[in-house]
Amino acid sequence: MFVDASTLDPAATYRMLVGSVVPRPIAWVTSGAAPKPLNLAPFSSFTWVSQHPAMLGFTINRRSGGRKDTIRNIEEDGAFVVNIAHEGMLESLHASSEWLGPDESEVSKLELATSDCTFIAVPRLTDAPVSMECVYDRTIAFSPTGGEFVVGRVVAWHVHDDVVTEGRIDTELLRPIARLAGPRYSTLGTITELVPLPGG
Numbered sequence: 001m002f003v004d005a006s007t008l009d010p011a012a013t014y015r016m017l018v019g020s021v022v023p024r025p026i027a028w029v030t031s032g033a034a035p036k037p038l039n040l041a042p043f044s045s046f047t048w049v050s051q052h053p054a055m056l057g058f059t060i061n062r063r064s065g066g067r068k069d070t071i072r073n074i075e076e077d078g079a080f081v082v083n084i085a086h087e088g089m090l091e092s093l094h095a096s097s098e099w100l101g102p103d104e105s106e107v108s109k110l111e112l113a114t115s116d117c118t119f120i121a122v123p124r125l126t127d128a129p130v131s132m133e134c135v136y137d138r139t140i141a142f143s144p145t146g147g148e149f150v151v152g153r154v155v156a157w158h159v160h161d162d163v164v165t166e167g168r169i170d171t172e173l174l175r176p177i178a179r180l181a182g183p184r185y186s187t188l189g190t191i192t193e194l195v196p197l198p199g200g
């Protein structure tokens with residue numbers, strides 16, 4: 001199959017992207033400082049963009065009614081949390097993508113426990129094995145209708161002790177979830193370890 005990108009409409013372009021860029025890690029983002037309701041949504045256009053300082057980002061697409069709650073909260077409050085779910089949290093993670101109005105909280109609806117963060121006013125998910133407190137850095141808009149890439153600087157990690165081995169986050173204990181195309185997910189498959197190369 002050959003596809004000329006200039007022939008694709010937005011929906012077809014999206015299908016090519018989510019089929020090609022797989023599997024994707026998922027940022028499970030809490031946003032909205034009190035008195036706003038705590039917002040929760042998953043974003044799989046997620047990666048880190050700087051090693052030191054630690055900075056990460058994800059793309060928030062526009063919906064027909066305008067910008068999503070997550071990006072409005074992040075820009076208003078200057079902070080957000082990226083929580084990493086373990087595979088036992090998949091149903092909640094998926095359910096949290098439901099579009100609720102800005103006055104409703106996905107966290108309350110799903111009855112998820114939260115804990116205060118240390119440096120920011122946005123709570124984290126207590127049961128997520130990893131939570132990263134982030135201070136908003138910038139938004140990069142790619143077109144008036146396309147996605148907006150939101151970047152934050154990690155100011156603290158909260159990591160459950162039971163996923164730590166010798167001071168490092170242990171992927172096999174973490175049991176992360178990845179997103180595939182459509183409402184499909186994967187968990188860890190076979191892990192292969194090779195000898196590290198100089199400079200590699």
Ligand SMILES: Cc1cc2nc3c(=O)[nH]c(=O)nc-3n(C[C@H](O)[C@H](O)[C@H](O)COP(=O)(O)O)c2cc1C
Nearest residue numbers: 041042043044045059060061068069070097098099
């Ligand atoms: C696993 C998963 C990954 C998602 N990734 C993205 C993404 O990268 N960008 C995006 O704009 N929406 C993504 N969505 C959809 C949002 O989660 C959804 O639009 C959500 O309602 C946004 O919430 P908000 O309006 O409270 O910000 C994803 C949904 C799921 C289930």
